[in-house]
Amino acid sequence: MAKVLIIFATRTGETEEIGNLIGEGLRISGVDVTIRKITEVNNVSEINGYDGYVFGAPTYHGDMIQGMKTFLFLAEKADLEGKAGGAFGAFGWSGEAPDRIFDTMKHIFKMEMVSGPLRLKSASLGGGLQMAHDYGKEIAAKVTG
Numbered sequence: 580m581a582k583v584l585i586i587f588a589t590r591t592g593e594t595e596e597i598g599n600l601i602g603e604g605l606r607i608s609g610v611d612v613t614i615r616k617i618t619e620v621n622n623v624s625e626i627n628g629y630d631g632y633v634f635g636a637p638t639y640h641g642d643m644i645q646g647m648k649t650f651l652f653l654a655e656k657a658d659l660e661g662k663a664g665g666a667f668g669a670f671g672w673s674g675e676a677p678d679r680i681f682d683t684m685k686h687i688f689k690m691e692m693v694s695g696p697l698r699l700k701s702a703s704l705g706g707g708l709q710m711a712h713d714y715g716k717e718i719a720a721k722v723t724g
Contacts, residue, residue: 580611581611581631581722582612582628582630582631583612583629583663584629585598585601585614585635586616586626586634586635588616588617588635590637590639591669593637593702594635597667597668597702597707597711601665601667602715604713604715605716605718605719607716608719608720617646620653623653623654623656627658632663632665633667634650634666634680634684635677636677636680637670638668638674641673641675643668643676644676647680659684659688661690661691663691664684664685664691666681667699667711668698669701669702670698693721
C-alpha cells in the first residue's frame, strides 16, 4: 500500500482542517496516510520512507509562516527527489504560501508534483471540502499510478 506524509503548519486551525480533508481523500483512494504538525517533526528520519508528500502552511502577511520555512530547510536533506508531492494552505487575502511551497518541492526537491497547489480560504467555504478531497485523490493517483 502506498504511503503519504502530510505535514502542516497552522495559526488558526484552517490549514490543519484542509490537511485532514486531503488525508481523507487519500484514504478514500486506498492510501495509507500519516498527518503531522510541523512542530512534531524534528529530524530527516521522520520525513523519509514515504511514496508521496503533501506540505501545507497558511499565508500570513504575503508569505508562509516561519515554521514552514524552517521545515523546508530540513526537508531539503530528505530523500524526496522523484516522489509525488502536493502543497496546500489557507489564506485570508493573497495565498502565496502554497505556491512557494509547491515551487520549492518541484524545483529544489525535484519532486513529481500534482497539477498545482490547493489554496482555500476555508475548508468549509465554497466547496472546500470537495476540493480538498479531490486534491487528495489526485495525489493518490500519482502515488499509485
